[in-house]
Amino acid sequence: MRTICVWFPDWPLAGMPEDVCGFVYEEGRAAGGETERVAAANRLARQAGVTIGMGRRASEALCPIATSKARDLGEETRRFEPVVASLEDLVPRIEVVEPGLVLIAVEGSLRFYGGEDILLDKVIGTAGPGARVGLADGPFAAYWAARTAVNEPNVVENTMEFLSRLDISVIDREEMIDTFRWLGLTTLGALGELPRAAIASRFGDEGLRAHRLATGEDRPVNPRPIPPHLAVEAHYDDPLESLDQVAFSARALSARLMNDLRREGIAPHRVEIEAESARGQVRRRVWRSADPFLEYSLVERVWWQLRAWVEGEGVEGGLVRLRLDPSDLSGRGRQLALLEQSEMGWETYDANRPEAERALHRVQSLVGPDEVLQGERQGGRMPGEQVLWFRFGEEPTPAERDPLAPWPGATPGPAPALVPPEPRPIDIEWEGGMPHRVRLGARWEQVVNWAGPWRLLGRWWKGEEAADRYQIVTSAGAFLVIVRGERTFLAGIYD
Numbered sequence: 001m002r003t004i005c006v007w008f009p010d011w012p013l014a015g016m017p018e019d020v021c022g023f024v025y026e027e028g029r030a031a032g033g034e035t036e037r038v039a040a041a042n043r044l045a046r047q048a049g050v051t052i053g054m055g056r057r058a059s060e061a062l063c064p065i066a067t068s069k070a071r072d073l074g075e076e077t078r079r080f081e082p083v084v085a086s087l088e089d090l091v092p093r094i095e096v097v098e099p100g101l102v103l104i105a106v107e108g109s110l111r112f113y114g115g116e117d118i119l120l121d122k123v124i125g126t127a128g129p130g131a132r133v134g135l136a137d138g139p140f141a142a143y144w145a146a147r148t149a150v151n152e153p154n155v156v157e158n159t160m161e162f163l164s165r166l167d168i169s170v171i172d173r174e175e176m177i178d179t180f181r182w183l184g185l186t187t188l189g190a191l192g193e194l195p196r197a198a199i200a201s202r203f204g205d206e207g208l209r210a211h212r213l214a215t216g217e218d219r220p221v222n223p224r225p226i227p228p229h230l231a232v233e234a235h236y237d238d239p240l241e242s243l244d245q246v247a248f249s250a251r252a253l254s255a256r257l258m259n260d261l262r263r264e265g266i267a268p269h270r271v272e273i274e275a276e277s278a279r280g281q282v283r284r285r286v287w288r289s290a291d292p293f294l295e296y297s298l299v300e301r302v303w304w305q306l307r308a309w310v311e312g313e314g315v316e317g318g319l320v321r322l323r324l325d326p327s328d329l330s331g332r333g334r335q336l337a338l339l340e341q342s343e344m345g346w347e348t349y350d351a352n353r354p355e356a357e358r359a360l361h362r363v364q365s366l367v368g369p370d371e372v373l374q375g376e377r378q379g380g381r382m383p384g385e386q387v388l389w390f391r392f393g394e395e396p397t398p399a400e401r402d403p404l405a406p407w408p409g410a411t412p413g414p415a416p417a418l419v420p421p422e423p424r425p426i427d428i429e430w431e432g433g434m435p436h437r438v439r440l441g442a443r444w445e446q447v448v449n450w451a452g453p454w455r456l457l458g459r460w461w462k463g464e465e466a467a468d469r470y471q472i473v474t475s476a477g478a479f480l481v482i483v484r485g486e487r488t489f490l491a492g493i494y495d
Contacts, residue, residue: 004104004120005134005142006087006127009052011100012040012071014079021045022067025056039071073099074304081308084285086126091119095139095286103139120153136162138218144170160216164189171210176203188214231325232257239278239318243310246319250302257324258295267292268326273305278317283309288328298324360392369393377403381410381456383480383492384419409456411469416480416492423482423489428472435472438479445474456482 012024023041036056048063060066076099087102088094095103106119113119116135124133134145136156141163145154156162166188168180185191191199192214200208212218234253240246261267270288287301302324309315364372372392379401380386386403390396401407427439437444451471458464467484469491480492 002106002110002116002135002137003139003142004106004123005136005139005146006102006104006123007132007134007143007146008083008100008127008130009132010040010042010130011080012076013042014076016042016067016069018042019044020067021048021063021065022069023050023059023063024069024071025059026071074300074307076100077304078308078311081312083127085313087123090122090126095288097288101143103142106135116155120155124153137216140213140218141216163214163216164192171213173206173210176206176210179203230257230260230329231323232260233321233323235321236319239320241315241318243307246306246310247303249319249322250306251299253322253324254299254302255295257326258293258298261326261329266329267294269293269328270326271298271301272323272325272327273302274321274323274325275306275309275315275319276321277315278320281316293326364392379403379405379407381407383411383416384421384423409454411480412451412454412471414494417495418493420490420492423491426479426481426488426490428481428488435470438472438474440474440476445476447472447474449473453483 013022016022016024021042021044023045024039025036026039027035028037038050038052038054038056038059040052041050041059045059045063045066048066050059050062050066056068060068080096080099084094084096084102087104091104091106091109095105097103104123106116109119110116113122120133120135124131127133132146132149133153134142134147134149134156135153136142136145137159141156141159144166145156145162148154164187168186168188168191169177170188171177180186180191185194191211194211196208196211196215199211203210232253234249236249240249257271258267269290269292270286271293272284272286274282274284276282285305287305289297293301306319306322310319360372369391373389374392375387375389376396376399378386378388378399385401388396388399428435429437429439429444435447435450437446439445450473453468453470456467456469458466465484467482470481470483471494472479472481478494479490480494482489482491
């Protein structure tokens with residue numbers, strides 16, 4: 001589908017002096033493990049090397065005298081509303097991704113206006129100064145067309161050729177990008193040439209999504225049907241005129257919608273907000289998120305939008321009806337990195353937990369309750385003894401061993417990354433009481449370093465014999481082993 005992207009790169013910079021190096025930051029994943037990244041930078045900051053997505057500390061190191069401020073999405077939404085309203089008068093089918101970024105599906109409008117060139121001119125004239133405009137097949141390509149536009153709109157005729165030249169970093173998944181570069185894949189074109197099955201097998205859902213984008217399959221259509229009863233609506237006999245009344249009603253209706261969806265085990269990626277004034281004026285706006293909306297994030301967006309309407313053009317006679325209509329419903333969630341917060345997780349609320357729990361309950365229903373376990377720390381001398389396993393979703397059983405006890409003789413750190421359920425026999429050659437070679441499969445690996453022994457006294461009253469523990473390092477990996485008598489057992493593998 002031909003799509004126009006209108007992007008204002010400097011939209012968050014309102015009020016920041018142009019003659020001072022400055023940038024706006026927001027909570028989010030950035031290179032180097034930072035949790036604050038640059039959302040927009042002015043001309044002087046860009047000249048100093050500051051780029052969008054860069055960590056705040058790295059940006060301040062490049063420009064020590066920089067003026068920085070936290071991003072205020074509520075204020076940006078209020079300022080952006082007149083621009084959106086103007087574009088919506090031109091083309092009704094508008095999707096607001098965030099303040100300063102909108103996507104416009106243009107297929108129907110092309111016939112009305114008579115061609116892409118005419119429609120682009122009208123969009124550019126309506127958007128005003130500071131906008132970068134791109135036109136391509138699909139939102140992803142249109143967004144990057146706008147990102148690479150300079151002084152005039154970037155019209156992409158051959159979307160596949162345009163995508164193939166984009167750097168692999170545009171998929172915006174740092175761990176996966178590093179792996180792709182290590183494999184020699186530096187562009188989307190190189191990624192698209194690989195078999196999809198191989199990418200899906202190695203990288204899962206995120207790899208599959210990246211491959212689809214690389215091959216031009218933007219936003220595959222796979223929505224769940226939306227039962228009519230999932231939309232929620234409130235009518236007010238006494239019109240709401242104050243912001244406090246509007247805020248309270250927005251919070252109550254958002255909570256009602258999310259409670260209904262939670263009972264269905266789903267969450268929306270898109271929500272249409274519809275408000276009606278006492279004079280019969282109806283306004284609509286669609287908000288979208290890459291992560292399924294959570295209650296607090298939906299409340300924020302509904303409030304930002306209503307505030308923009310009330311403080312902008314005003315709601316004549318007060319608000320008499322509010323409706324929230326969810327779409328693009330998901331019961332699967334999105335795979336996040338180990339320490340990654342969802343894109344909406346800038347508050348202290350743990351945004352990942354509901355999504356993870358929903359996915360785990362789904363797995364548990366497929367494989368059985370005993371196949372999805374969670375662990376809790378307990379005491380013990382061996383790594384395998386220090387984890388208490390219990391069913392996911394149930395209360396843990398009382399710990400057999402106190403984790404706060406001193407546990408003299410516990411295996412020294414670091415802890416192994418992989419611990420077999422029971423120690424497994426392993427062949428080791430010893431010379432002069434020291435480990436010399438370890439047999440791994442059909443080959444022998446030379447021991448390059450080792451530590452130990454640490455004596456492990458068995459429970460003699462149960463007939464357990466004493467044993468010695470060793471940490472052994474080879475060129476193929478590091479291992480924790482137990483020696484009992486003349487037999488050696490593998491008790492852990494270090495990462």
